[in-house]
Amino acid sequence: MKLNAALTFGLIACILLVSAPHAEHLPLWISTVCVALLAWRAYLTWGGYPLPARWLLLSVTVACVLAIAVTFRTLFGREVGVALLILLSTLKLLELKAVRDATVLIYLSCFIIITNFFYSQSIPTAMFMLLTLLVIMATWVHMQTGTLALRPRLRIAIVLLLQAIPLSLIIFVLFPRVQGPLWGMPQDAYATSGLSDTMAPGSVSKLSLSDAVAFRVAFNDTVPLREQMYWRGPVLWDYDGMTWTRGNNATLRQPTLSDTSLPVDYTVTLEPHNKRWLFAMDMPAKISISAEMAPDFQLLSRRPVTARTRYDASSLLSYRASLEEPPQQLQRALTLPQGYNPQARRLAAEWRVQSDSPEALIRTALAYFNQQEFEYTLEPPPLGINGVDEFLFETKKGFCEHYAGSFVVLMRAAGIPARVVTGYQGGEFNELGGYFIIRQADAHAWAEVWLRERGWVRVDPTAAISPERIQNGLSSALPDNAALPFMARNPSEWLRSMRLNWDALSNQWNQWVLGYNTERQFAFLTRMGMEEITWQKMALNMLAGIALLVGVFTLVMLRRLAARRTDAVQAAWLKVCRKLEKAGLPRAPHEGPMDYAARIAAAHPDLAEDIYDIAARYASLRYGGEAEQDGLPAFKDAVRAFKL
């Protein structure tokens, strides 16, 4: 079959559709080159010009591969693979002559679709996949039929896809899942923003501009107050005058919790963030996946979280944490870099003299923040070397990292062991889904101080300046004109509920489609009433389901095959013929109605009048162009009245 223009345009559309989502993360020049090459091919096809010479294509190919090698500094890896695949299939299109080769392009297109799932597997991506598949199928059918018009081609493609959807649903549910990876895991799962394990002024407020979801939490029964929702992330001990870091724990001793009460159970679905830490509410006691608990109550996964991860955790809202903290650790929690922030140190020393207990000192410090007209803002002025001094005594404008950092500096200077805890605070409740969404904008930093009788106690200086931040979230704590992510602002109620409904849908999608792993599969099948699940049993059920469905399809499709258009005129005429056949006068295959009537009339003169009448009516309806609604009833009556 010849490769005609329409088919070529179809193939161009396929390549364009499968490559388009990659434009987002591929270097701009690759997208530009691909579009240019496709446009070139379209122009050649449109004008009926010959394809470019082989040497020209070859040099373009070599140049592209070299450019990719230079851009990525390697020719291996996933990103490079995707770039090469897209470029080479585009170039293949430029040398495509035979329809047979077009099959290769179709297969390549299917393969390129799947590479897009490394970057996104959201609902819109799935919809786009279906659209792309439809175009690919229509082109594929075109390849086989050549001249068929677009509309019937599309119809065939749609029928194929519509039949495939329920079948693949069965397979999706029942196909025994193998827990990957079979070989090396991808290192760069998703490019993300998220908390880091260092904190400097500006590092948390930068996150407040992102309304990307960090994780979602569904509580099993008790839902704690918003003020209690401190989602614990990296704990920072070491301070160099500018930046807080995690440092190295001086002990391997497991942290202890005593006098605990108010347990809360919940399920976290954590978005991939490429770091090891897992989030749980203060203070975590149990977690359902394998993770280690650092001496400062920080949960660390064994591997960086590169895929969406779901875990059950339980926390205790009331506790005494690590009453027996080893002295080396307490020493770490008192260390300050020498020579920085003299004013703050003096202030802390004064407070220490005035206060008769650590609790009193903490109250003094919080009162200081509360009464000295500190301002809670996303855009604090930049700070110099003695950042804490400048912040406390001059600018007095800061975000939570400023407050948490300077509070811990003050505490350490006053002789109270203290550390910075980063994480998220609060969350937005989604009523439709019954879960909380914790976004990057909810990133927060607070402090923990160690008191002899109470262990580590959480102190949130931000709450002293801006209690609304803790109770109602960021948007209520900031002035109206602050730059905030779309969601954090309170837009119209309608938009807001739309967004929340969409998130609930995405969450279901994440949980049931994207998160459908071995565990989920077992849980689902058990709920569906399957007992003692083995992969053999699943495979059998799968085959049975497929067989059943294919059987139904076959029946429906072949029924349509047998369905002939009922032709009333023909049916009535055949009735007469059958009557005569029974009487021993069958119509010969070559005999027309009038000839037949003449033969009958000759054999049975008594029937002559009737049979001539019927034959004449039949001929008139069939060949004479008489409209059916005019002649049919009379014809039928005549047939009914005809008796031997």
Add this chain to the structure above:
Amino acid sequence: MIGSFRQKFRNWAFRRTVETGTVVLNQRRIYILPTRQGFAFAFVLVLMLLGDINYNLSLGYVLTFLLATTGGISMLHAFRNMAQLEIHAGQIEPVFAGEQARFVFHFNNPSSLERHQIHLHDDDGHHVVFDLPAQTSTPVQFDIPAPQRGWLDSGRLTLHTEFPLGLFHAWSYIHFDVRCLVYPRPAAPQPLPAAAMQDGNGKLPTRGDEDFAGLRNYVAGDAMPRIAWKALAREQGLQVKQFSAFQGQELWLDWSQLPDIAQERKLELLTRWVLDADVQGLMYGLRLPGGDVLPQHNAAHRAECLRRLALFGGEE
């Protein structure tokens, strides 16, 4: 060796007798196997599945399963594309050896479903592709070269389709009881023999130049003076004038009068003469060792003469 074994196997596996009347393609006559492209597609799917497992791509699973089931269901479509077709063989006009025998098969598609890209081919690679609109009977002409005179059997023909995706090859065999009568190849133009006179002296007369008998197409080797220049001027192409001395007389084309040449050459020569005599409107008869055809001049007579020549020495 292997080829003949394969042939034997195929004859055994797909044993079919020669059929008459109307053949309906039912499920027992249609075979389906994946094509090479089908296997390649399966390989691509396996690669995709490995990727899905390794990278835990749930949407990848969805895509892989969608493609796999689409491919699978296309088997059903390939089958349906051929199922319930009604086929019967049509009338076949005789041809001369060296021409193409034009077998005609009537494909009736009684369903409300259009059939696409049905291929009909024989084992020697002759091939025709066609579509069948819904509720229509479509005549399909299938040309097979007819190299020698006699009966030409269409042989067993294969009907196949790879619609809609080319992943599956659905096929069926049809072998109808139809044959094409192949007349001998007409020899190069030769002057007609002189009429066998009533007295039957058997002498071959010299070229009859007496009466203009008509025009025939020029063949290389014709004498220049015989070319009908006037006809050429009338833009009727290059033709030569034919003359006959025997207008109104009976002409016997007699096997026994021919010079001593190979049997097939004799038949070819006689065929040429039958054609020329028919064109010239002569009353001619054919005298063969097996029997005579009495002189006449009409289309049926011509057909009968040619038929006798075609089947000479063989069975009826």
